Amino acid sequence: MNPLLSRLQPYPFERLRQLFEGVKPNPAFRPISLGIGEPRHPTPDFIKTASSFDGLAAYPATAGSPRLREAFAGWLKSRYALSVDPLTQVLPVNGSREALFAFAQTIVDPRPNPVVVCPNPFYQIYEGAALLAGAEPYYAPSDPARNFAVDWDSVPPEVWARTQLLFVCSPGNPTGAVMPLDEWQKLFALSDRYGFVIASDECYSEIYFREEPPLGGLQAAAQLGRTDFRRLVSFTSLSKRSNVPGLRSGFVAGDATLLKQFLLYRTYHGSAMSPIVQEASIAAWGDEQHVAENRVMYRRKFAEVTPMLAEVLDVRLPDAGFYLWAAVPSRNGPGPGNDAEFARDLLAQYNVTVLPGSYLARESGQGNPGAGRVRMALVAETAECVEAAQRIVQFVKSFKS
Numbered sequence: 153m154n155p156l157l158s159r160l161q162p163y164p165f166e167r168l169r170q171l172f173e174g175v176k177p178n179p180a181f182r183p184i185s186l187g188i189g190e191p192r193h194p195t196p197d198f199i200k201t202a203s204s205f206d207g208l209a210a211y212p213a214t215a216g217s218p219r220l221r222e223a224f225a226g227w228l229k230s231r232y233a234l235s236v237d238p239l240t241q242v243l244p245v246n247g248s249r250e251a252l253f254a255f256a257q258t259i260v261d262p263r264p265n266p267v268v269v270c271p272n273p274f275y276q277i278y279e280g281a282a283l284l285a286g287a288e289p290y291y292a293p294s295d296p297a298r299n300f301a302v303d304w305d306s307v308p309p310e311v312w313a314r315t316q317l318l319f320v321c322s323p324g325n326p327t328g329a330v331m332p333l334d335e336w337q338k339l340f341a342l343s344d345r346y347g348f349v350i351a352s353d354e355c356y357s358e359i360y361f362r363e364e365p366p367l368g369g370l371q372a373a374a375q376l377g378r379t380d381f382r383r384l385v386s387f388t389s390l391s392k393r394s395n396v397p398g399l400r401s402g403f404v405a406g407d408a409t410l411l412k413q414f415l416l417y418r419t420y421h422g423s424a425m426s427p428i429v430q431e432a433s434i435a436a437w438g439d440e441q442h443v444a445e446n447r448v449m450y451r452r453k454f455a456e457v458t459p460m461l462a463e464v465l466d467v468r469l470p471d472a473g474f475y476l477w478a479a480v481p482s483r484n485g486p487g488p489g490n491d492a493e494f495a496r497d498l499l500a501q502y503n504v505t506v507l508p509g510s511y512l513a514r515e516s517g518q519g520n521p522g523a524g525r526v527r528m529a530l531v532a533e534t535a536e537c538v539e540a541a542q543r544i545v546q547f548v549k550s551f552k553s
């Protein structure tokens with residue numbers, strides 16, 4: 153057996169299952185889950201009907217069809233005003249999850265004791281990808297005092313010197329924070345100095361609450377004159393943008409030299425995209441109306457739910473994404489609450505599921521930056537999210553009585 157498998161951590165939902173073992177949710181309430189970050193708005197009909205089963209008699213190319221690659225390049229042009237070469241600077245992937253994992257396997261050379269830097273809290277695939285690539289993950293904490301910006305300055309020079317890959321998540325899961333240009337500039341300077349590659353996970357880029365859409369990694373690079381996107385690859389997905397997590401479709405874009413090697417890896421790995429998925433994806437990338445409508449639904453929902461919860465929790469509207477990242481109070485007076493206990497008791501008393509923040513983060517120098525927080529995915533219809541919020545308000549108010 154591959155000994156690295158034993159270094160993988162249980163997935164947050166496995167830990168949640170264990171936490172909830174033996175808990176009897178209050179039967180007076182129907183269950184509401186704000187746990188899983190899976191879109192639940194309906195998939196647009198035009199995406200469902202865009203494909204036929206005609207192209208199945210041939211193997212698809214791992215690089216995708218020319219029309220698909222043109223669709224990626226066209227989207228990057230309209231969304232970020234970027235000019236990319238569809239032949240060398242984009243590749244289809246079967247959702248960003250597999251791509252983030254596979255990319256680490258392509259980039260990391262396990263021989264010189266490598267480090268992969270991840271934000272903390274983070275999407276757990278980064279950690280598993282790093283471990284199975286034979287690297288040591290290093291967790292850079294997010295700072296609640298700076299809108300959850302990652303404290304890159306806390307990474308010591310000797311760690312940067314061993315770093316081969318850096319995962320960036322903007323908009324962040326679970327914090328919703330969007331990285332501004334000056335932070336990108338800092339990371340590019342570090343990448344130039346130490347030679348590491350940046351994997352920019354942008355799967356929440358189309359769900360945002362400010363007027364200005366989130367800055368993309370490639371867009372930041374172009375604005376700073378790095379039009380070859382050296383040592384930078386962005387990961388973009390249809391799952392959240394178009395409410396198609398079951399389609400498994402996304403794309404990567406950026407440094408042509410890295411993507412050439414990534415294509416080689418993917419060819420052996422056998423991760424070509426099915427022509428059925430390719431056709432549906434071309435349709436989805438070519439339409440912005442459904443994305444704007446989807447955004448309106450999230451905006452309305454967050455505008456209703458956030459102020460309700462802000463009455464009792466330390467929480468505010470994120471820059472982007474579909475999570476609220478709330479600090480929870482303690483039952484026993486002032487000071488931060490225990491996130492796992494909060495989640496367990498909320499399920500028992502009000503039948504609402506939230507995810508303990510400490511399950512999404514790791515202990516680092518300053519403790520676990522997810523401790524005392526919970527993640528709430530506002531993916532269900534507004535009425536259900538409002539009902540969950542009402543129950544959470546009642547639950548927290550009961551602490552003081």
Ligand SMILES: Cc1ncc(COP(=O)(O)O)c(C=O)c1O
Binds near residue numbers: 246275321390
């Ligand atoms: C931060 C982050 N990156 C990547 C993904 C993977 O999304 P997909 O594989 O559907 O593109 C998720 C899914 O929840 C996520 O939260």
